[in-house]
Amino acid sequence: KQEVTQIPAALSVPEGENLVLNCSFTDSAIYNLQWFRQDPGKGLTSLLLIQSSQREQTSGRLNASLDKSSGRSTLYIAASQPGDSATYLCAPQTGSARQLTFGSGTQLTVLP
Amino acid sequence: SAVISQKPSRDICQRGTSLTIQCQVDSQVTMMFWYRQQPGQSLTLIATANQGSEATYESGFVIDKFPISRPNLTFSTLTVSNMSPEDSSIYLCSVEGLRQGATNYGYTFGSGTRLTVV
Numbered sequence A: 001k002q003e004v005t006q007i008p009a010a011l012s013v014p015e016g017e018n019l020v021l022n023c024s025f026t027d028s029a030i031y032n033l034q035w036f037r038q039d040p041g042k043g044l045t046s047l048l049l050i051q052s053s054q055r056e057q058t059s060g061r062l063n064a065s066l067d068k069s070s071g072r073s074t075l076y077i078a079a080s081q082p083g084d085s086a087t088y089l090c091a092p093q094t095g096s097a098r099q100l101t102f103g104s105g106t107q108l109t110v111l112p
Numbered sequence B: 001s002a003v004i005s006q007k008p009s010r011d012i013c014q015r016g017t018s019l020t021i022q023c024q025v026d027s028q029v030t031m032m033f034w035y036r037q038q039p040g041q042s043l044t045l046i047a048t049a050n051q052g053s054e055a056t057y058e059s060g061f062v063i064d065k066f067p068i069s070r071p072n073l074t075f076s077t078l079t080v081s082n083m084s085p086e087d088s089s090i091y092l093c094s095v096e097g098l099r100q101g102a103t104n105y106g107y108t109f110g111s112g113t114r115l116t117v118v
Helices: none
Strands: A004-007 A010-014 A019-025 A032-038 A044-051 A056-059 A062-067 A072-077 A086-094 A106-111 B004-007 B010-013 B019-025 B031-037 B043-050 B068-072 B075-080 B089-096 B107-109 B113-117
Touching: A004 A086, A010 A019, A019 A032, A019 A086, A019 A106, A032 A062, A032 A072, A044 A056, A044 A062, A044 A072, A044 B107, A072 A086, B004 B089, B019 B031, B019 B089, B031 B075, B043 B068, B043 B075, B075 B089
Parallel strands: A010 A106, B010 B113
Antiparallel strands: A004 A019, A019 A072, A032 A044, A032 A086, A056 A062, A062 A072, A086 A106, B004 B019, B019 B075, B031 B043, B031 B089, B068 B075, B089 B107, B089 B113
16 A cells, blocks of 8 residues: 655745755555645645656746655755745555555745 | 536535535546545545446445445536534545646646535
8 A cells, every 4th residue: 555755744944945845655656646735725736747757847946856766756846935835745646546645745834 | 637626615514414515527537536634634535436337435435424426427426424523624526637648637636625514
């Protein structure tokens, strides 16, 4: 059964800092891995999708890397802004139903 | 990627009653997924709904408590039955994006239904 761990659980940084969120997973037989953000009480917004054959994916100030063999993914956020404050969730896709398994998330607060 | 409309966005319900959550997708999809997010927790998969067959439930979730309908390829409902305060959660539906060429759009989520049981 896939298990996903995200570190740190919470992070508070001043505006402008570059930061790294970590995700590890136990079953390396993944189809792809997706990063989401969730604002309080809201649904999920997809940030980046990395396919199993890729090593990284970029969108604006976000860059996600994937090391499938070691079961790790990293989300890098450059020049953080208060609007980046949210919970970030990592979710590898595995199994015959291609379902997502979620980590517990990293709660990010960017202080102005 | 797919666009999902989920409703209601929130509700406050009396214990012992039932609530049906609707999820409408703007394109045909084979599988739809229903998740629960309890307060302060991450998302847990409740069940996978295929059109034309019974939903597949994850461990800890049963059809009597969470009946699911999937009448066509763009619509599904999840009912939370005989509710108790422990059912207070955010419920979300999700679909996998259509694959076009080499592009996989990944999963898209509805905006969620915030349920409070009193």
